[in-house]
Amino acid sequence: MSEFAPRVFSGVQPTGNLHLGNYLGAIRKFVALQESHDCLYCVVDLHSITAQLVHEDLAGQTRSITAAFLAAGIDADKHIVFNQSRVPEHAELAWIFNCVARIGWMNRMTQFKDKAGKDRENASLGLLAYPSLMAADILLYRATHVPVGDDQKQHLELTRDIAQKFNNDFSAKIAALGLGVPMQVGEERVDGFFPLTEPLIEGPATRVMSLKDGTKKMSKSDPSDLSRINLTDDADQIARKIRKAKTDPNPLPETVEGLKGRPEAENLVGIFAALADRPRADVIAEYGGKPFSEFKPALADLAVSALAPVSTEMRRIESDPAEIDRVLAKGGERAREIALATMKDVKAIVGLL
Incomplete structure (x- = not known):
């Protein structure tokens, strides 16, 4: 069996206006990666409700992010552009990963500490567990690479930990079903079902800071x-x-x-x-x-x-929302074909009928 084919997955939350930091740190990289990889670019609308459940216009924000993808040069015919909630297997695999990940892993996530603040007991369970959903977003498509900013490296490391624990815990079953793919783990060559996804962090402005305070990240939530x-x-x-x-x-x-x-x-x-x-x-x-x-x-x-x-x-x-919806629907169908195949194998490995 051949090694994992190079595949890129990345997503952007539909919360507020996209800014220069999103463009330089993510979207422009998305465009460049189209030349060398098969790519899936997702508007991660399920992630947007982890910190704030009620949004004034989540559908409109989802269309706006999609418009930015397309305007920047992402080719939705050659690659896959979709919104996360169109593919229910994201949530299904996230539940399995909730059972793979350890509570201690989640408690160490610095972004949870930052976003929950001092009142952690009042934060949503989704905010604590969302790195598990992020891992599912990536591994549902067995993506080998993810373009990320410096602030997301910890979440990608968690994704690798989840993949490796799943591969280790079910190694015998993966081998018996013939679902393993050759991969390198440290100095050892092993077979695994999920790849250990690599980050793509490059360029002179991987983290763009605020124009009013160079010590803080440029943010959609900044009041100024x-x-x-x-x-x-x-x-x-x-x-x-x-x-x-x-x-x-x-x-x-x-x-x-x-x-x-x-x-x-x-x-x-x-x-x-x-x-x-x-x-x-x-x-x-x-x-x-x-x-x-x-x-x-x-x-x-x-x-x-x-x-x-x-x-x-x-x-x-953005002036033609019906066309944006068509792009997302088509992309969702293509993404779900891959997702269903992955979940069929995952269920066989776990033993779910």
């Missing part, structure tokens, strides 16, 4: 709209936000090492490098020693040229 560049912002809004972005009084350093201890400068240089697809060292070589009054206009022009076509196309696609 000036803290982020939304994908729906027009050219004037983009330029204004960069012009007002927080900086320190010193000119840009003349070496990359000089960015240390200067979070706002490091963030803006990282954004420039990512948008221009250039190393940060190149940006510093060009703008090092110059004041922000020279750098910010260049960054604004670059951001507008990169993002304005995406925002224009996104608005065009």
Whole structure:
């Protein structure tokens, strides 16, 4: 039996407007990965209700994320674009993984601690268990790679732990059914049903920070709209936000090492490098020693040229919600074919009739 075929899965929650951090950290990578992998890109609407059950327009937000995928260049004919709740096997496999994962694993998840805050007893069970659903999202399609930001590495490590425990616990059954696939686990070559999915973290701006505070991640939930560049912002809004972005009084350093201890400068240089697809060292070589009054206009022009076509196309696609629904329905059908095949094997391995 051959090794796992390269396959990418990733998802975005439909909560609020997508911003520059989502674009650079995820969506632009999604587009590039289409050239080398079979890809499934999912609007993870089930995840969006873990921290907040009631949403004003969850369906509209789901369509908006889909429009952003398509506007950025994801090809929904060659690859699969769908929303999570169309494929019930996500929740079905998540329940099995809830029984594989250990409570201690979940309690160590830093994002749960951050989102639950001090009143953890009042957080939803879904918020605690959602990394198990994330593992199911990925492994339902036996994905080999996931493009993730730095903040999601811990969840992907949990996905690998769940896959490995499942493979170990059911190793005899997997072998008896002939469902094992050769894979490398450390220095050992073994057969497993689920792959140990690898993260794809690359590029000069894997984590884009707030334009108002370089120590905090750019976020859809930040009360200040000036803290982020939304994908729906027009050219004037983009330029204004960069012009007002927080900086320190010193000119840009003349070496990359000089960015240390200067979070706002490091963030803006990282954004420039990512948008221009250039190393940060190149940006510093060009703008090092110059004041922000020279750098910010260049960054604004670059951001507008990169993002304005995406925002224009996104608005065009959003004007036809029926077409977005057609894309999601077709993608859901294609995703479910894969999901049903996986769950058939999982049920046989576990012993569910």
